[in-house]
Amino acid sequence: MPIFEFECKKCGKTFETLMGSNEKEKPPCPDCGSKKTKRMLSAFSSGSSNHNTSCGPAGSA
Numbered sequence: 611m612p613i614f615e616f617e618c619k620k621c622g623k624t625f626e627t628l629m630g631s632n633e634k635e636k637p638p639c640p641d642c643g644s645k646k647t648k649r650m651l652s653a654f655s656s657g658s659s660n661h662n663t664s665c666g667p668a669g670s671a
């Protein structure tokens with residue numbers, strides 16, 4: 611199941627969520643509950659720069 615990254619346009623929080631069959635539905639912000647979320651493009655294919663992602667707390671198992 612693909613994981614998409616979203617950014618809340620209200621509070622600026624970024625979060626990841628699993629998108630299943632209802633991928634047309636935007637997930638609300640887990641922080642403030644706003645539905646003004648925008649799907650962010652993953653940076654998997656951005657050249658050959660291999661920098662570490664240092665955003666957010668490292669807590670995902």
Ligand SMILES: [Zn+2]
Nearest residue numbers: 618621639642
């Ligand atoms: Zn928010």
